Ligand SMILES: Nc1ncnc2c1ncn2[C@@H]1O[C@H](COP(=O)(O)OP(=O)(O)O)[C@@H](O)[C@H]1O
């Protein structure tokens with residue numbers, strides 16, 4: 001079991017670091033981008049790069065930055081208004097990062113990604129190559145969700161998740177989440193007395209922790225940071241969460257601030273990680289209770305006999321969701337049949353003309369990950 005000290009040192013000496021900066025850290029309601037704070041963050045990243053690390057910035061703040069120029073006084077609620085604000089704000093944000101790093105003769109490369117881009121092998125590989133090339137060219141990648149094209153269904157939803165997926169994509173050694181709160185607390189510190197948690201070694205350390213909503217500029221609140229930390233843990237990447245004000249200490253060789261999250265001792269294989277977290281699910285099948293127990297409890301392959309319904313159009317090799325009878329996602333896996341074939345096997349079974357339980361499994365146990 002890794003000690004907190006070892007974990008902190010591992011983050012402090014990580015060669016490849018993703019630094020995610022929340023909207024609340026660099027934008028304000030009426031003034032748009034807080035340039036002084038952004039400059040300080042660029043200073044800290046530059047110091048770490050001078051020390052030999054590669055830094056990838058995931059910067060939120062496009063919507064916050066676009067509000068003031070558009071005369072919006074409250075955070076936009078509709079998707080189209082958010083997208084319009086992001087379209088104006090992203091330009092400002094990229095320019096601000098460009099100006100900040102230009103003080104060190106560094107250029108920045110803007111990389112805008114949707115969940116669908118990360119969810120397809122070919123576009124994910126392309127994004128990975130771009131990010132890597134930027135690194136070798138000494139440019140600082142500044143990454144954000146491509147808000148103007150992402151619809152509600154295909155959004156990452158929050159940049160904590162995007163940052164964790166990017167960290168996996170580029171095989172980062174550490175993920176640093178900079179927010180407006182200096183650590184994870186056992187409850188929202190804005191709402192009263194709360195105790196800071198300095199290390200999360202496993203799920204048990206989160207017993208009794210209430211992860212609440214975010215501030216008026218942020219999106220996912222603490223729950224999305226915990227989800228991102230879990231995702232990074234599966235990818236074998238340790239996480240440090242603290243406030244942007246503490247960025248210098250967070251990126252120091254031995255960070256003493258914030259909450260550190262241990263990675264799984266054995267990182268999930270790239271294939272299982274892909275199935276569990278990244279891939280775009282192309283469809284879903286409905287399972288009876290026995291099949292739910294087989295795939296979640298006994299980790300067995302999913303046979304057609306346990307399938308009661310099919311949703312969507314998928315092909316052999318696509319990732320699909322496995323739903324229980326209440327429609328909850330219980331697992332994800334790689335289909336070994338096309339949806340058309342599954343439908344016709346189910347129809348044959350219902351009409352008594354076939355035995356849908358025979359033959360190869362719909363999802364092999366090796367390609368199946370409980371959610
Ligand atoms: N258990 C908790 N520990 C720490 N912060 C919490 C907790 N629950 C809710 N929060 C709130 O989450 C906020 C950070 O989330 P968010 O506003 O989405 O940040 P960001 O813009 O950095 O993504 C903090 O301001 C804090 O008030």
Ligand SMILES: N[C@@H](CCC(=O)OP(=O)(O)O)C(=O)O
Pocket residue numbers: 021022023024059060061062063064086144145147157158159160214217218219220221
């Ligand atoms: N892509 C959005 C970011 C949304 C988001 O996740 O914000 P935050 O919770 O502040 O990290 C923007 O740039 O405004």
